[in-house]
Amino acid sequence: MLPWRKVSEAWFRHAWGHPQLQVRGWCVSVKTCLTVLLCLSEIDVDHRLWIGICQFICATSLFLQWWLANPTMFLVRSMANFAKAFLFLHLSVCGRTAIFDPAACELAGWQDERQPFRIINACFILHWILVAISLLLQFLLPLKGVTVDVGHEQLWYRARLRATAASRLEVSGQVATLDIWPRVAMAPQIKSIVF
Numbered sequence: 361m362l363p364w365r366k367v368s369e370a371w372f373r374h375a376w377g378h379p380q381l382q383v384r385g386w387c388v389s390v391k392t393c394l395t396v397l398l399c400l401s402e403i404d405v406d407h408r409l410w411i412g413i414c415q416f417i418c419a420t421s422l423f424l425q426w427w428l429a430n431p432t433m434f435l436v437r438s439m440a441n442f443a444k445a446f447l448f449l450h451l452s453v454c455g456r457t458a459i460f461d462p463a464a465c466e467l468a469g470w471q472d473e474r475q476p477f478r479i480i481n482a483c484f485i486l487h488w489i490l491v492a493i494s495l496l497l498q499f500l501l502p503l504k505g506v507t508v509d510v511g512h513e514q515l516w517y518r519a520r521l522r523a524t525a526a527s528r529l530e531v532s533g534q535v536a537t538l539d540i541w542p543r544v545a546m547a548p549q550i551k552s553i554v555f
Contacts, residue, residue: 375426375427375428375429376427376428376429377425377426377427377428377429378426379426381422381423381425381426382422382423382426384422385419385420385422385423385426388415388418388419388422389419391415392412392415392416392419395408395411395412395415396412399412404456406456406457406458406459407447407450407451407456407459410443410447410459411444411447414440414441414443414444414447415440417436417437417440418436418437418440418441421433421436421437421440422437431499431502432499434495434496434498434499435495435496435499437492437495438492438493438495438496438499439492441488441489441491441492441495442488442489442492444488445484445485445488445489445492447459448481448482448484448485448488449485451478451481452478452479452481452482452484452485453465453467453478454466454467455469455474455478484525487521487524487525490517490521491518491521494514494517494518494521495514495518497514498512498514498515
C-alpha cells in the first residue's frame with residue numbers, strides 16, 4: 361500500500377498528496393457554494409441539499425487526500441458519487457418532488473415538455489455510477505498503469521467522463537433554450553386566457 365500519514369503527523373507540515381488534489385478540492389468547493397445558493401433561493405431544495413452534502417463530502421475528501429495522501433478518500437468520494445447517482449435517479453423518475461415521499465412522485469414529466477430533462481438526468485445516473493466505479497477501481501488497484509511519466513489509468517477514464525458530462529450540459533442548455541422555454545414563456549398567457 362502507498363504510504364500515508366495520520367492527521368496528527370501531518371498537522372503543520374507540508375502536504376503529501378499531489379497539488380492537483382487541492383485545486384480540484386477548491387473547484388468542488390465552489391460548486392458546493394453554488395449548490396448552497398440554489399438551496400437558499402429555494403430551487404429544488406429536496407435534491408440540491410443532498411447534492412450539496414455529497415459535494416461537500418467530495419471537497420473535504422479531496423483536501424484530506426491532498427494533505428494526508430490517504431487512499432481511503434477514493435472510497436469516500438466513490439460512496440458520495442453513488443449517492444449522487446441515487447439522487448439523479450429520483451430526479452429522472454419523479455422530477456423535482458420530495459425524495460422521501462413516494463406518493464409525490466410525478467411520472468407525467470416523461471410525457472410532456474420536461475422529458476428532455478428527465479433523459480439528461482438519466483444520463484447523469486450512468487455518469488455518476490461510472491465515476492464511482494472508477495474511484496473504487498483506483499483504490500483497489502493503486503498502481504495500475506502508473507509510470508514515471510503517466511498517472512493512474514482511472515484518471516484518464518474520469519477525464520473522459522467529465523468531458524462527456526460537459527457535452528451533456530451543453531446539449532441540455534440547447535434543449536432548454538430551443539424547445540422548452542418558448543412554451544414556458546407562453547404558459548402565463550395561456551393561463552390568463554383559460555381562466
